[in-house]
Amino acid sequence: MKKLIIIPAFNEELSIQSVVxxxxxxxxxxxxVIINDCSxxxxxxxxEQNQLNVINLPINLGIGGAMQTGYKYAxxxxxxxxxxxxxxxxxxxxxxxxxxxxxxxxGSNMVIGSRFLKLTDGFKSTKLRRIGISFFSWLIAKITGVxxxxxxxxxxxxxxxxxSEFASEYPSDYPxxxxxxxxxxxxxxxxxxxxxxxxxQGGVSSIRKLKSIYYMVKVTLAMLxxxxxxxxxxxx
Amino acid sequence: MIKILTTxxxxxFIICVIIFIISILRMxxxxxxxxxxxxxxxxxAGILLxxxxxxxxxxxxxELMSVYSEVNAxxxxxxxxxxxxxxxxxxxxxRSSKRIRALTQEIALLNKRMENQ
Numbered sequence: 030m031k032k033l034i035i036i037p038a039f040n041e042e043l044s045i046q047s048v049v050x051x052x053x054x055x056x057x058x059x060x061x062v063i064i065n066d067c068s069x070x071x072x073x074x075x076x077e078q079n080q081l082n083v084i085n086l087p088i089n090l091g092i093g094g095a096m097q098t099g100y101k102y103a104x105x106x107x108x109x110x111x112x113x114x115x116x117x118x119x120x121x122x123x124x125x126x127x128x129x130x131x132x133x134x135x136g137s138n139m140v141i142g143s144r145f146l147k148l149t150d151g152f153k154s155t156k157l158r159r160i161g162i163s164f165f166s167w168l169i170a171k172i173t174g175v176x177x178x179x180x181x182x183x184x185x186x187x188x189x190x191x192x193s194e195f196a197s198e199y200p201s202d203y204p205x206x207x208x209x210x211x212x213x214x215x216x217x218x219x220x221x222x223x224x225x226x227x228x229x230q231g232g233v234s235s236i237r238k239l240k241s242i243y244y245m246v247k248v249t250l251a252m253l254x255x256x257x258x259x260x261x262x263x264x265x
Numbered sequence: 266m267i268k269i270l271t272t273x274x275x276x277x278f279i280i281c282v283i284i285f286i287i288s289i290l291r292m293x294x295x296x297x298x299x300x301x302x303x304x305x306x307x308x309x310a311g312i313l314l315x316x317x318x319x320x321x322x323x324x325x326x327x328e329l330m331s332v333y334s335e336v337n338a339x340x341x342x343x344x345x346x347x348x349x350x351x352x353x354x355x356x357x358x359x360r361s362s363k364r365i366r367a368l369t370q371e372i373a374l375l376n377k378r379m380e381n382q
Binding site: 087088201202246247250251254257258 | 290293294300301304307364367368371
């Protein structure tokens with residue numbers, strides 16, 4: 030089994046080393062690749078100095094473009110599983126084994142690490158974000174009939190079929206909710222597992238408060254497009 | 266009582282705008298148009314639709330603009346919308362050409378690196 034962890038990183042000079050270090054110790058059976066989204070800080074230099082496996086994008090593409098690059102890399106190198114772990118340290122690599130086990134056990138195509146599946150402690154994001162998240166949860170349920178409690182979570186494991194799907198088509202802005210709706214509508218099996226996440230370890234989130242309204246409108250419209258698109262034939 | 270918009274004109278506008286909105290959505294669904302760049306068009310078309318359905322709003326706006334005829338106000342508004350969209354496209358184009366330049370240089374340097382190996 031070839032297994033890959035994709036680490037999208039934009040200006041994560043403060044956290045990238047500890048993220049990789051933690052991954053190496055909790056997920057020793059996984060390869061990893063950092064996708065440096067044209068960072069303007071020392072992310073690239075730190076990766077080079079520590080001989081970390083990194084792909085440096087020549088221009089900034091955003092999280093969607095960066096993750097798609099990772100999926101293309103996974104596809105080219107014939108990986109069976111791909112997991113997204115953000116370069117900011119919010120995702121806890123120790124849960125990867127649980128995600129993988131659940132995927133294998135249920136035969137699903139994607140397992141999302143959800144902060145809201147069960148009532149746990151652990152960082153659950155700001156109140157404003159949580160309202161947005163429950164809105165998207167509701168919207169996805171309306172469009173697909175499937176309840177996803179944490180559609181904005183980037184912490185997700187996919188199998189080979191979705192690696193190939195996402196390598197050829199992946200949303201460019203705010204991809205998390207849209208990609209889930211898209212995958213479900215195409216006939217893939219998506220599940221969730223309960224996880225905890227950490228608070229961001231330094232650096233600044235790429236979604237600022239001012240952009241939030243644009244984010245909500247754009248993703249909602251994108252979901253409408255997914256709803257209206259006629260998917261003939263599953264890619265599975 | 267003076268009608269703000271003749272009914273025929275009103276229906277004409279409403280049908281036009283609805284056809285336009287549907288065409289945009291169809292192109293986005295078929296992936297011929299990026300959702301991001303269609304947003305402004307959809308927003309402006311939406312506002313024009315509301316104005317065409319409720320012409321009384323147009324009276325308010327034309328008073329604000331000090332324009333005598335409401336129909337003129339509608340056209341001025343439509344022109345302003347199109348100008349805004351054009352400008353946003355100019356900005357997007359500028360950004361795109363900058364990125365293409367960066368890509369071109371990267372490829373050229375990559376080729377050089379491969380030659381030297």
